[in-house]
Amino acid sequence: MADILQIGKDAQESKKLFPDTIDASIGMFYDEQHLVGGFPSVYRVLKSLAPELMLPYNSVDGGGEFKKNVSEWILGPYEKLIWDTMHPFICSTPGGSGVVSATFASYGHENEAILVPNIRWQYGRFAKPRALTLETYSMFDGMAFNLKDFEAKITALAAKQKRIIVVINDPCHNPSGYTLKLSEWVAIIELLNRFSNREIVLLYDVAYIDYSLEKDARLKISYLPKLASHVVTILAFSGSKTFGAYGLRLGAAIGLSVDDKRAQECQQKLYGYACGTWSSSATPSIELMNAMMRKENKPEFLADLARAKDTISKRGVIFKKQAAAINLKTAPYVNGFYSFVLCDKPEEVYAKLAAHHIFVVPMEGGIRVALCSLSLKEVDGLAEKIKLIAHL
Helix, strand or coil, rough: CCCCHHHHHHHHHHHHCCCCCEEEECCCCCCCCEEECCHHHHHHHHHHCCCHCCCCCCCCCCHHHHHHHHHHHHHHHHHHHHHHHHHCCEEEEEHHHHHHHHHHHHHCCCCCCCEECCCCCCCHHHHHHCCEEEEEECEEEEEEEEEHHHHHHHHHCCCEEEEEEEEEECCCCCCCCCCCCHHHHHHHHHHHHCCCEEEEEEEEECHHHHHHHCCCHHHHHHHHHHCCCCCCEEEEHHHHHHCCCCCHHEEEEEEEECHHHHHHHHHHHHHHHHHHHCCCCCHHHHHHHHHCCCCCCCCHHHHHHHHHHHHHHHHHHHHHHHHHHCCCCECCCCCCEEEEEECCCCHHHHHHHHCEEEEEECCCEEEEEEHCCCCHHHHHCCCCCCHHHCCC
């Protein structure tokens, strides 16, 4: 399993020796002036936060203002619907990773499997400490989500396990850049509802929701009340991604179910895990979220976010178009931070590219190219370089 942070360090060392180095390894947005995060509004607000706000411990759940802001931001126009029809709770976490860790630790049983796609982020790193295995389904059938294989694998797990953790990363899936169609999301919900004799834990990883180009990126959330009572959903919010403040580790778990008892049990599990691991999230990250949602800061932030989305979209269009023109095979890409180039020997492809000062991340079935961190100039022609150097 590739060490993404180490690859990033290797890329930085390469840049010191070779100015033409292309670092497409780390999932952080850099704007065209190479400003990490790319949000001047966030820089400004961070510098203005008073020490007396940032230094004290925070509460385990992040506090009332934080929970209110997370609820309004993530649930958006469907906030009232969710609170009227389900039983939500919110707990701050160290980034979206904290939600993944808490979910696997709270609901995973040793030697049991978690259902994940074959093309995926490194969920295995969070499963391993709990002695959990990964059951994979083929994510794509042509250019669409492979519902048939998803159904086959969850059916097989249901024959062996009373509880099944299902991971869905959408929109702007890491590492493929795919976004589920609404019809595919509805089909997944209907399928999960069929397993009423099993407990289903849906880890809904929405880390990149604020970079989706869907007309309504939160519309799928409005379908969560259709999930039956045997399902508990845990949304993973990554404020680190939303605000481009990666090192602050800002995140939150939003747990909910139509069954009050399951929701309360989930809350107890996640709060208990938080108390026994990180105790409370970093106060500066909590205060940043609260400050950015205030009326004097929010309009500027929304403008920054719109520019970031537009920039990432332009990079994606270039890479997708040029890859298709030279028949460089990629997973279906809609938009987002990454594109995934399909190949049989990703470690070997990585080594060939690194030798030519191009740094990507080798994963099962291919290499992840972080378009988010590259300028438009660096993206232009990159597909051809990958194809020629790696002989793909």
